[in-house]
Amino acid sequence: MQNFVFQNETKIIFGRDEEQVVGQEAKKYGKKLLLHYGGGSIKKNGLYQRVVESLQAQGIEIFELSGVKPNPRVSLVREGVTLCKENNIGFILAVGGGSVIDSAKAIAAGVNYEGDVWDFFDGKNSVNDCLPLGVILTIPAAGSESSGGSVITNEDGSYKRAVGHETMRPRFAILNPVLSYTLPSYQTACGITDMMSHILERYFTREKNVELTDRLCEATLKTIINNAHTVLDDPTNYDARAEIMWAGTIAHNDSLNTGRIGDWGSHDIEHEISGIYDIAHGAGLAIIFPAWMKYVYKHDVNRFVQFANRVWDVEIDLNDLEKTALQGIQKTEQFFRLIGMPVKLNEVDIGEEHFEEMARKGTERGPIGNFIKLAEKDVFEIYQLAK
CATH class of the missing domain: 3.40.50.1970 (Rossmann fold)
Incomplete structure (x- = not known):
């Protein structure tokens, strides 16, 4: 820590x-x-x-x-x-x-x-x-x-x-x-994705011995997941709205990143998309985060296995940890889709024409991210995975 x-x-x-x-x-x-x-x-x-x-x-x-x-x-x-x-x-x-x-x-x-x-x-x-x-x-x-x-x-x-x-x-x-009762369902879903992404940026760390904040991140993620469908199906459910609203604050008030170094590469990558195309930030994150996960998970398979097991209740296959990690990524992508988020750039009519520009601008001050350092070519490959 x-x-x-x-x-x-x-x-x-x-x-x-x-x-x-x-x-x-x-x-x-x-x-x-x-x-x-x-x-x-x-x-x-x-x-x-x-x-x-x-x-x-x-x-x-x-x-x-x-x-x-x-x-x-x-x-x-x-x-x-x-x-x-x-x-x-x-x-x-x-x-x-x-x-x-x-x-x-x-x-x-x-x-x-x-x-x-x-x-x-x-x-x-x-x-x-x-x-x-x-x-x-x-x-x-x-x-x-x-x-x-x-x-x-x-x-x-x-x-x-x-x-x-x-x-x-x-x-x-x-x-x-x-x-928040009158928010359109799409905006509610974008918000849910945004707050989950704030937690994921902190959760995917290379820092060891951060069990307390790991558990706090996992609990906050599961609270959001457990209440997401309720607020989308029943927008005036006060208790579910309250859980979501408080979780969104906890996700980004810095308590969940004490003692650890978060990643933040996915946010930087998404900023280039919404900067050019003006799409909702949450929607952009729903597209980029699964792509980022697929690109980096082999650098710490055990952390992705822990994520799959503790957040998504995936049973750990001790004979194939990579399979378990990939199931967690798949569950994340499926959840975003289930709440009405896009998970591919082509679903929001974004093609490849600005991939090189976005990768260059996103890394013009140097490599981004901390889970692994991402150079221009890495960011370009993540856009390719997300297309």
Whole structure:
């Protein structure tokens, strides 16, 4: 087990109707607030009105910036940075899913910086000081509500890049499972895939003697798997929605990667796909993760055997461990398909024309991943396996 420091200061406020306390929480950080959200869904379901009333009751002046899209764009982030600077705004409230939260984090990072916010994402500078922000989560998926990371897309060149810093963690996150009742089934399935992928990135480590976090990863994966069909078949099942929502937070709040080194190659590989083709991140991960598994499993067959046995209940064949490992990969792919996810690039009309470009861009800063290091040619081969 590796040495580690674990500190997560995000206050989680979980349960029915808890969005009504947002004004009380936000007032701790000043009297001017940027309300950041996506489209009109929060107005249609009444959440916007409840949030505004709670904020106004505490005397908070509200500035708004809507229009966040999936795979959030740096152009809107720049608008938010300017808006905050010009109006001396001291707090950001993100109401939405991972895209809104990541966009809010990027704005928070850019406000106290004199250069262009994209500098952080292309490695020209490092984040060290962010505006405080809070979250009302509406889409369980990305885990951004208590993580220290943000992923943003630059329309110029179709680059999708990530950056992280402890000051980017939200000060509070309000999680009401009821707010996820109206999500389309496809979006729910994308979220399930996203949170499972966050766990898998951590689970596939070369670090030995990490039994506790292995077991925590496995338990969280099985909880998601056990509740996935319930939320898809019965969208207003509160108990199942609550399990999924909390699992999504646990998957990415860093508790599952204490003492271990995760991989993260699959995320980097997928970012190139959604950066160019603008597909849902979860859908891209459902395609890439099984392909990555097929490409790397022989480097540590025992870990893949453990995964197959403990997560998917595959009986271990002591005479053919490779067979057991492959069954676990097959079960993963089958599960993604059963919940309505694509598992091949051709299922989302993506051909080979950008494989070389994506492999080159994905590794332009050097090899990616930690389970094994992936060079440009390796990434290209994984795209081939996924086509």
